[in-house]
Amino acid sequence: MSVSKRTLLALQILVAVVALGIWHIGSSVPIFGVYFLPKFFFSTPWDVAARIVKLFSGTLIWKHLGITLTETLLAFVIGAGGGVLVGFWFARRPLVNAVFDPYVKMANALPRVVLAPIFMLWLGLGIWSKVALGVTLVFFIVFFNVYQGVKEVSQTVLSNARMLGMTEQQQFRHVYWPSALSWMFSSLHTSVGFALVGAVVGEYLGSAAGLGYMIHEAEGVFDTTGVFAGMVILAAFVLIVDAIVTAIENRLLVWRPDAAGRNA
Amino acid sequence: MKPDIAISLEHIDIIYRARTHAVGDARDSGPARAGDYHAVSQATLSVQAGEFVSIVGPTGCGKSTLLNAASGLLQPSNGDVSIFGATLTGLNAQAGYLFQQDALMPWKTALENVAIGLEVAGIDTVTARDKAEHWLAQVGLQGFGARYPHQMSGGQRKRVGLAQVLIRNPAILLMDEPFGPLDAQTRQIMGNLLLTLWAQERKAVLFVTHDLEEAIALSDRVVIMSSGPKSTIIGDYRIDLARPRDAMDVRLDPGFHAIHRAIWDQLRGEVMKAYQGVSA
Structure with a gap:
């Protein structure tokens, strides 16, 4: 599988061109007098592009993006922070883990969307109900990874740390913490993604601002162009966030063989 | 007990309880149960300050277990560990451990x-x-x-x-087959490096290996352990080859061959026992 970067990029662009071409033809060229992708249901690529340009020439879109970004970041920070703390606590206290284990599994099995109305009831229609929804998603991912990270610390490295004279606290700082962090960062893409899902789904279900609200509002008036424009903006937003996460990951996990291999 | 004895292991018994095999849990009171593994039995060994002692034995004979007892990472089920004359409780703070x-x-x-x-x-x-x-x-x-x-x-x-x-x-250096994973040439180079560093500041060294040649090339004394279970120390050989030594060249010395033959005669029996125990 040796494809040069340029060829790969060309192929990736080709996929987009083909998909847009099918969309364009289906929605604006009648074949045997029939539009395969009627405008009312599918809009057209040009309309969507024009709408996106129009949106970004105004200021409102920045407000929506800002709200969604804030919710995503807050959900990630709070969820990850809680996951790290509880993950450490459970991993170091087997009794606590044993007692709470069935409840953790129960809570994790619950589809989080059903919590959204409750959070709205408790926290209102502002950003905090969306943050709470994102937190419930991020928390479990980080929690399970940190728990695993602490549990899977190499016994040899730990014995070595003890023989080098490390106290419990120093073992925590120099051995458990870095190990748990590396596991947390390996799930960074997933957890940031879920923070965003929480924010957008929350907005979609009830809010007055954000990308999810934008899409929901367009849907309410059968404005398919608006819905597609919102989806494209959301997708671009995810790509940018993901690129930032990758950059952070490569920086922080420079000691890991696979991270270094990716740089090379 | 004299303080110039760096490590003293007396009548060490190490029994892994069936319930747990975790390091540090060997000391568990109560009667013996089925499934318990009696790894080391009545092992007695001492290392003088500044002395280089190797433990050689067949695979699975409890060499590393004995080393862990000297480090304090594992508490023996019976017997006494003392470091420079003081009974060891907890980790051995005077020892460095190479895994x-x-x-x-x-x-x-x-x-x-x-x-x-x-x-x-x-x-x-x-x-x-x-x-x-x-x-x-x-x-x-x-x-x-x-x-x-x-x-x-x-x-x-x-x-x-x-x-x-x-x-x-550290005053004591504990080494658990430290060069085991390396290729033959690198092992010899590392052996020489170890000898050079050891000559600068003579620390008491307890070196575990399954490679008899390596043990003879490096040590002042080579101790043989029997095959497990209930392995114990069955031989103690002084290596009177001149120092400073070169870990590679010393293997060509006629004295080296004589010692090697003497120790191998005894070790071979144990290796065969361990081998038969595995294949049986």
Whole structure:
């Protein structure tokens, strides 16, 4: 599988061109007098592009993006922070883990969307109900990874740390913490993604601002162009966030063989 | 007990209880149960200050277990461990331990790995790093300080491990088949490095290996353990080859061959027993 970067990029662009071409033809060229992708249901690529340009020439879109970004970041920070703390606590206290284990599994099995109305009831229609929804998603991912990270610390490295004279606290700082962090960062893409899902789904279900609200509002008036424009903006937003996460990951996990291999 | 005896192991018994095989849990009261594994039985061994002693024995004979008892990582089920005349409770703070497996912290650079032993003892970072640079040079890794463990070869990682242990200036060096994973040439080079460093400051060394030639080339005394279970010390040979030695050249010495033959005659029986025990 040796494809040069340029060829790969060309192929990736080709996929987009083909998909847009099918969309364009289906929605604006009648074949045997029939539009395969009627405008009312599918809009057209040009309309969507024009709408996106129009949106970004105004200021409102920045407000929506800002709200969604804030919710995503807050959900990630709070969820990850809680996951790290509880993950450490459970991993170091087997009794606590044993007692709470069935409840953790129960809570994790619950589809989080059903919590959204409750959070709205408790926290209102502002950003905090969306943050709470994102937190419930991020928390479990980080929690399970940190728990695993602490549990899977190499016994040899730990014995070595003890023989080098490390106290419990120093073992925590120099051995458990870095190990748990590396596991947390390996799930960074997933957890940031879920923070965003929480924010957008929350907005979609009830809010007055954000990308999810934008899409929901367009849907309410059968404005398919608006819905597609919102989806494209959301997708671009995810790509940018993901690129930032990758950059952070490569920086922080420079000691890991696979991270270094990716740089090379 | 004289304080010039660095390590004294007396009548050590190590029994792994069926319930748990975790390191440090060997001391468990109560009667013996089915499934208990009596790894070491009545092992007695002492190492003088400044003496280099190797333990050789067949695979699975409890050599490493005995070493862990001397380090305090494992408490023997019976028997006494004393370090410079004082009964050992908890970890052996006077010992440095070089492990068989990779024991470096993968998230720290070579320099950070070496310096950590001083940093956790409260020495300021600048001094600790300066000393770490010195020790990296001592083990032949000048300029490798910024590398992470995965960026180094197995031999280089062992060198970092050696520096990591020696920077704390322990009076006792415990080594558990430290060069086991390395290729034959690298092992000999590492053996020579160890001898050079040991000659500078004579520490008491307890060196576990399954390689008899390596043991003879390095040691003042070679101790033979019987095959497990209930393995114990069955032979104790003084190696009177002249020092300083070259770990490679000494193998060509006629004296080396004589000693090798004498020890191997005894060891062979144990190796065959262990082999038959495995294949049976």
